[in-house]
Structure formats: structure tokens, C-alpha cells
Amino acid sequence: MKRLSWFNVTALTLGFAFLYLPMIILIVYSFNESRLVTVWAGFSTKWYGTLLQDQEFLDAAWVTVQVAFLSSTIATVLGTMAAHVIINAGRFPGRTLFSGMIYAPLVMPEVITGLSLLLLFIGLNIDRGIMTVVLAHTTFAMCYVSVVVSSRLATFDTALEEAARDLGATPFQAFRLVTLPIILPAVISGWLLAFTLSLDDLVIASFTTGPGATTLPIKIFSAVRLGVSPQINALSTLMIVVVTIGVITASLVTKRNAVRRAEEERAGAASA
Amino acid sequence: MSQNVFAPWADPTEKPLIQFKGVTKRFGDFTAIDDLTQDIYAKEFFALLGPSGCGKTTLMRMLAGFEKPTEGQILLGGQDLSQIPANQRSVNMMFQSYALFPHLTVWDNIAFGLKRAKQPKDKIEARVQEMLRLTRLEQFAKRKPHQISGGQRQRVALARSLARAPKLLLLDEPLGALDKKLREETQFELMDIQEKTGTTFIIVTHDQEEAMTVASRVAVMNHGQIVQVDTPDRIYEAPNSVYVAGFIGDVNLFRGMAQARDTTPPPAIDPVAQPLPEPTSPEAEKALNDQATRDARTPQPNALGMKLHDKLFAPVFGKWIDEPKALPMPDPIEKAKAEAARAPAPTPPASEVPQGGLDIAWAEGQPPLIAANGPETLSGHKVVLSLRPEKVSIWKERPTNQPNAVNILQGEVIDIAYLGNMSTYHVKLADGTMVKAQASNTRRIANRGITWEDKVWLSFTATAGVVLEDEA
Numbered sequence: 001m002k003r004l005s006w007f008n009v010t011a012l013t014l015g016f017a018f019l020y021l022p023m024i025i026l027i028v029y030s031f032n033e034s035r036l037v038t039v040w041a042g043f044s045t046k047w048y049g050t051l052l053q054d055q056e057f058l059d060a061a062w063v064t065v066q067v068a069f070l071s072s073t074i075a076t077v078l079g080t081m082a083a084h085v086i087i088n089a090g091r092f093p094g095r096t097l098f099s100g101m102i103y104a105p106l107v108m109p110e111v112i113t114g115l116s117l118l119l120l121f122i123g124l125n126i127d128r129g130i131m132t133v134v135l136a137h138t139t140f141a142m143c144y145v146s147v148v149v150s151s152r153l154a155t156f157d158t159a160l161e162e163a164a165r166d167l168g169a170t171p172f173q174a175f176r177l178v179t180l181p182i183i184l185p186a187v188i189s190g191w192l193l194a195f196t197l198s199l200d201d202l203v204i205a206s207f208t209t210g211p212g213a214t215t216l217p218i219k220i221f222s223a224v225r226l227g228v229s230p231q232i233n234a235l236s237t238l239m240i241v242v243v244t245i246g247v248i249t250a251s252l253v254t255k256r257n258a259v260r261r262a263e264e265e266r267a268g269a270a271s272a
Numbered sequence: 273m274s275q276n277v278f279a280p281w282a283d284p285t286e287k288p289l290i291q292f293k294g295v296t297k298r299f300g301d302f303t304a305i306d307d308l309t310q311d312i313y314a315k316e317f318f319a320l321l322g323p324s325g326c327g328k329t330t331l332m333r334m335l336a337g338f339e340k341p342t343e344g345q346i347l348l349g350g351q352d353l354s355q356i357p358a359n360q361r362s363v364n365m366m367f368q369s370y371a372l373f374p375h376l377t378v379w380d381n382i383a384f385g386l387k388r389a390k391q392p393k394d395k396i397e398a399r400v401q402e403m404l405r406l407t408r409l410e411q412f413a414k415r416k417p418h419q420i421s422g423g424q425r426q427r428v429a430l431a432r433s434l435a436r437a438p439k440l441l442l443l444d445e446p447l448g449a450l451d452k453k454l455r456e457e458t459q460f461e462l463m464d465i466q467e468k469t470g471t472t473f474i475i476v477t478h479d480q481e482e483a484m485t486v487a488s489r490v491a492v493m494n495h496g497q498i499v500q501v502d503t504p505d506r507i508y509e510a511p512n513s514v515y516v517a518g519f520i521g522d523v524n525l526f527r528g529m530a531q532a533r534d535t536t537p538p539p540a541i542d543p544v545a546q547p548l549p550e551p552t553s554p555e556a557e558k559a560l561n562d563q564a565t566r567d568a569r570t571p572q573p574n575a576l577g578m579k580l581h582d583k584l585f586a587p588v589f590g591k592w593i594d595e596p597k598a599l600p601m602p603d604p605i606e607k608a609k610a611e612a613a614r615a616p617a618p619t620p621p622a623s624e625v626p627q628g629g630l631d632i633a634w635a636e637g638q639p640p641l642i643a644a645n646g647p648e649t650l651s652g653h654k655v656v657l658s659l660r661p662e663k664v665s666i667w668k669e670r671p672t673n674q675p676n677a678v679n680i681l682q683g684e685v686i687d688i689a690y691l692g693n694m695s696t697y698h699v700k701l702a703d704g705t706m707v708k709a710q711a712s713n714t715r716r717i718a719n720r721g722i723t724w725e726d727k728v729w730l731s732f733t734a735t736a737g738v739v740l741e742d743e744a
Contacts, residue, residue, distance in 0.1 A: 162338055163371035165358045167385030167436065177384075181375045263418065 079145025114207030128210030528634030677731030
């Protein structure tokens with residue numbers, strides 16, 4: 001192992017301190033005995049206990065999970081379809097425009113996305129609730145899914161799908177039996193990414209939500225306005241854990257598959 | 273050739289399996305296939321040969337159903353293919369990259385097409401087993417494609433495309449990914465399988481050796497058109513254009529002006545009339561002197577000997593040709609050539625140069641090349657004499673006992689490509705033209721007589737080359 005120079009060590013420390021110090025403080029204080037958030041009074045897990053007693057928080061958590069699950073699933077289906085068309089359908093009129101438009105919401109300010117969706121729902125006279133949040137989350141999560149899936153499809157040999165069709169498969173069968181199993185890891189990591197994004201979204205959710213559909217980030221935000229309680233710290237710590245697991249799983253799936261693919265390609269190249 | 277040689281294209285009653293009728297395919301401004309009409313018959317092994325970008329892959333993809341012709345029709349067994357999608361055609365394709373499904377085992381890869389055809393399970397089972405046996409893959413059935421070698425993968429791809437028993441199998445550069453030795457083995461395997469299954473094969477390749485080996489007919493393509501369709505031997509020996517001659521194998525091209533030959537008295541080959549080479553260097557001069565002194569030493573025939581010959585040997589060895597004799601050097605190549613030349617026709621007198629044909633004036637101050645097989649209609653045209661290197665003999669001395677070798681050129685060896693079984697000599701003529709001559713290495717390397725910078729003589733017969741109209 002190469003030893004890092006003092007400069008690199010300093011840069012690394014500062015960089016990661018900047019990124020993670022706030023979260024570490026939050027996690028540490030979630031185990032604080034004291035009611036006062038900024039005064040350390042010994043180790044305790046009592047705030048986690050009170051959190052589990054708090055029906056409002058539990059409701060919000062349930063809403064959030066429902067929204068995240070539904071929106072990420074819909075987003076994955078739509079995003080994968082979009083990526084498949086953009087990458088594999090060849091050149092059709094407007095292809096460049098469409099592929100650009102798929103990625104545009106990634107850089108769109110969330111406030112604008114949220115506001116425009118709110119106006120749409122009001123205009124269509126749709127009652128705001130869980131469904132509207134799901135739809136809103138689907139719209140932006142879909143872009144992320146299609147980015148992840150299309151980067152996998154870019155290296156996918158289209159001859160495989162042609163071979164399937166040549167052997168009697170309809171275009172849909174070719175996709176379901178050949179393309180999908182091969183790109184599945186990318187689809188799963190796209191889903192996990194969408195799930196994570198939906199879980200922690202505040203801005204878009206607060207524009208599109210309605211009575212009885214308070215998500216956890218909204219709940220936390222409004223609770224903090226009344227004063228930070230150690231209970232919030234505990235909740236936030238749990239959320240960090242969930243998100244971390246999601247992100248790590250997604251990257252492991254991608255990584256493992258990339259390694260296997262490299263092996264397969266090496267095997268393929270050996271004969272080429 | 274046997275009586276029942278496979279040649280359905282020569283039989284007017286035979287119905288073609290595939291018919292291209294005025295097929296044109298354009299991609300934007302680019303014309304990939306240009307008004308192509310061609311019939312292909314059942315059980316043929318048809319090779320599409322051409323450089324990359326000549327349209328051969330497009331042609332194949334149209335047959336498979338991945339591209340639609342812009343104009344014209346493709347018929348399969350009399351049925352228009354244009355309305356039949358790829359998955360409903362009785363056409364299967366073996367892809368260049370094999371396109372094996374990496375997530376499925378060898379067994380499932382082969383069964384894929386059968387399952388789509390909704391066949392009963394036991395039938396699928398039996399058919400896959402049959403295919404595995406045909407391609408000798410039984411013990412690899414449970415492996416994934418990345419767990420087997422390149423040659424095995426190639427066979428899986430073949431088994432998979434044959435499993436549905438298509439009327440037509442398309443092979444897109446099927447052997448491109450294999451090394452040379454494996455490729456040659458596989459070529460024979462392909463021919464064997466094609467014969468066993470009786471399927472019509474169309475193979476796309478840019479490897480002319482491969483096309484010649486496997487195919488019953490070869491179509492040479494260029495710029496979206498088929499330039500020539502013929503059996504491999506006809507393509508090689510009787511190319512219809514300079515393009516085909518140059519594309520298939522090695523070739524020497526002599527450009528010149530054609531003129532019909534005198535058909536009445538066949539010109540006696542008088543070697544003295546042929547201009548002697550100008551001695552260009554002291555070495556060459558010395559070599560010439562050496563030859564002269566040796567000629568003087570060589571025993572010349574006397575009257576008694578001639579009489580004896582006329583009486584006793586003439587029926588066997590032919591008429592006495594009175595010309596200064598020089599015994600050929602005991603050069604192995606020369607000897608082999610001389611023996612080969614003498615063996616089939618022991619009595620070829622000098623006057624047996626075929627009549628008719630063309631004289632080709634190809635260089636200033638050189639005698640015209642005689643092409644007795646040249647069509648007289650080309651007289652007065654610019655022509656190209658296309659000559660295969662193996663039809664050019666190479667000699668260390670001027671060949672005098674080769675009455676058939678009416679075309680004789682002199683030059684200097686610039687390069688020798690030793691290929692093991694034979695050598696190719698690159699000979700530079702006086703006017704700078706490079707000519708390739710091939711000789712079999714019938715002796716071990718130590719005995720080879722001709723080396724770099726040697727002055728050599730090249731000869732070929734009056735019918736060795738093919739006269740083509742000059743396109744340039």
C-alpha cells in the first residue's frame with residue numbers, strides 16, 4: 001500500500017469533515033440523554049423509544065415508504081422504456097431532442113418542477129394526496145432511472161435482440177427474455193436510486209402533497225420549525241441508515257455486474 | 273467432373289429459392305444496394321464476397337428482415353418477404369459476433385428458437401440433443417457462453433440458428449473471430465453440416481479463400497452491385513473484369529493495346545528474333561558471355577544423330593527442332609517445372625502455339641504478349657492481360673525447350689516471399705513492371721537455385737492469362 005503524503009491526508013480529512021461532520025454530530029446527539037439538543041448529558045437510546053411511540057411520525061414514515069415504493073417502481077418502468085427507445089431504436093426524427101428532454105428535469109430547479117406540478121394538479125382539479133406525490137416523484141425519478149439504464153444499454157450488443165427476433169421472438173418477447181435479464185442489475189440500481197430520491201425529497205413533496213399525505217421530510221421540517229427535539233435527531237439517523245443501505249446496495253449491484261460483464265467480455269475478446 | 277454435378281443455376285427448369293428482383297436499398301443519400309437482381313437456389317452454398325461497405329451485409333440483413341428494401345422485391349420460395357417480420361420468416365441468421373445470450377446456458381440458447389415456435393417439450397428436448405450432437409457440444413450443454421472457447425461458441429451459434437430447421441441460413445462472417453487453423457477446420461465442418469442438413473446457406477465474407485473453399489457459387493460484390501456470380505473455379509480462372517481478377521487471389525496485370533493475331537501461318541517461334549536483353553551491367557554482360565562459352569562447349573547434334581532421331585525417336589519425342597541447344601542447368605525448380613511440363617504432353621512442337629487470339633502491345637521495345645484465348649472482338653481496344661502468378665514459370669536461363677512458353681520476359685528478382693509450400697518471386701522487368709511468379713518448393717530450402725537480384729527469365733503460355741477490357 002502506498003502511503004499518502006501529508007498534503008493528501010489533510011485534503012482528505014478536510015473534504016470528508018466538510019461532508020460528514022454535520023451528520024456525525026446529528027448521529028451522536030441522537031443518543032443524547034438530555035432534552036437540550038446542544039448539551040451532552042450522557043448516552044441514551046430513549047429518543048428512539050419515544051419516536052416509536054409517536055403515531056404521527058409513524059404515519060408519516062408509512063406514507064413516505066408507500067410513496068417511495070410506488071413512484072420508484074413506476075419511474076423504473078417508464079425510465080427503462082425511455083432509455084431503450086433512445087438507445088436501441090436507431091435514428092428516428094427528433095431523437096436528439098427527445099434524449100435531451102429526458103435529461104432536462106435533472107437540472108430543473110425543484111421549486112419549478114414542484115410549482116408546475118401543483119398548477120397542473122389544480123388545473124386538472126385533482127385532489128392532492130398520496131397519489132399526487134407519487135406522480136410528482138415519478139416524473140423526476142424517471143430521469144435518473146433512464147440515465148442509469150441507458151448508460152448500461154449503450155454497451156449492450158443490439159445483435160442480441162436481433163438474434164432473439166430472428167429466432168422467432170416478437171419485439172416485446174425479445175426485450176423481456178433477452179434484454180431485460182441482461183440489463184436487470186442496472187434496472188435494480190435505477191430503482192434503488194429512485195427510491196432513495198423519493199425518500200428524502202422535501203421541496204416537490206411539499207408542493208404536491210395534501211391533507212393526510214405528510215411525508216417524513218415534510219414532518220421533520222415542520223417539527224423543526226417548532227424547535228429541534230432529540231427525537232428528530234433519532235429519526236434523521238434512521239433515515240441516514242436507510243438511505244446509506246440503499247445507495248451502497250445499488251452501487252454494489254452495479255459494480256458486481258460490471259466485473260462479471262468485464263469477465264464475459266474478456267472471454268469474448270479472447271476469441272475475437 | 274461427374275455427371276450429376278450440383279448446378280441448379282444451369283438448369284432452366286429449376287425454381288430458385290430466393291429471388292432478388294431489382295432490389296435497391298438507400299440509407300439517406302447512400303445507396304447500399306443498387307438495383308440488384310439475383311436468383312439463389314435451394315441447397316446452394318452461396319457466398320457474398322466483397323470489400324467492407326460493398327453492401328453484402330445489407331443484402332443479408334434484408335433477407336433476415338432487419339432492413340427493408342427501398343425498391344424492388346425479395347421472394348423466398350415465391351413469397352414476397354416485405355410484409356413478413358423477422359420473427360416469422362423461415363430464415364435464420366448466424367451473427368458475426370455470434371450474439372449468444374450470455375444469461376442462458378448453451379442448451380437454452382439452442383432451445384430459444386424452438387420455445388418461441390411453441391413446440392412440445394419433448395420435441396424441443398430431442399431437437400436440442402440432435403443439434404448438440406451435430407455440432408459436438410454434448411458435454412457443454414450446461415455451460416454459459418463465457419465458459420466455453422471461441423470455436424465452441426461459434427458452434428453454439430450455428431446450432432442455435434439451425435435448430436428451427438430454416439429454409440435459409442445466413443452466415444455473417446461466421447469465422448472471422450477464429451484463428452487460421454480453427455477457421456480452416458470449421459470451413460470443412462460447415463460444408464459437412466450444410467450437406468447433412470440440406471439447408472441453403474448464404475455466407476457473407478471478405479475472405480476470398482473462405483468463399484472459394486465453402487461455396488458452390490461466389491458472388492463478387494462492389495458498390496452495391498454483383499460484379500460476377502460463378503463457381504469458385506470460374507471466378508478464379510475466368511474473371512469477367514479487372515476488379516474480380518484483382519479481388520480474388522494474386523494477379524499480374526499487363527495493360528496494353530490488343531490486336532488480332534494473324535490466323536494464317538502460325539508464327540514459328542524463333543527465339544533469335546526475340547530481342548536479346550540489353551546487358552545493363554557488367555555482371556549481366558558476364559553472365560551473357562558465360563552462356564555463350566557454354567553454348568560452344570555444349571555438344572551440338574550432328575547429321576547422323578538427326579537422322580537417327582527422325583527414324584527412332586520422332587514418334588515419341590516429336591519433330592526435331594533445330595535450334596542451338598543449351599542443357600538446362602540442373603536447377604531444382606527448373607527441373608521440376610520441366611518435368612511437369614513434359615509429363616502430360618510429350619510431343620509439343622514449337623509450331624503448336626494456338627492460332628487466333630490477340631497480340632497485346634504492352635511496352636515499348638518489347639515483343640507483344642500472345643494471348644491465344646483473347647476474344648478478337650477486343651482487337652483495337654485497350655486491354656488488360658490478367659495472369660495468375662502460378663501460371664508464370666521462372667527460369668535462371670532463357671527457356672529454350674519449352675515450346676509452349678511463347679511469352680518470355682526477362683527481369684531481376686527483387687523479393688522472394690517464402691510461403692513454405694511455395695515461393696512467390698517478385699520480378700522487376702526492364703521497364704519497371706513488377707511481375708509475380710510462383711514456384712512450388714518441391715525440394716528442401718538449401719537446394720533452391722534462385723535468389724535476390726538474380727537475372728531471371730519468366731515464361732507463360734499463350735492461354736495462361738485472361739484478356740479483359742481495360743476499365744481505367
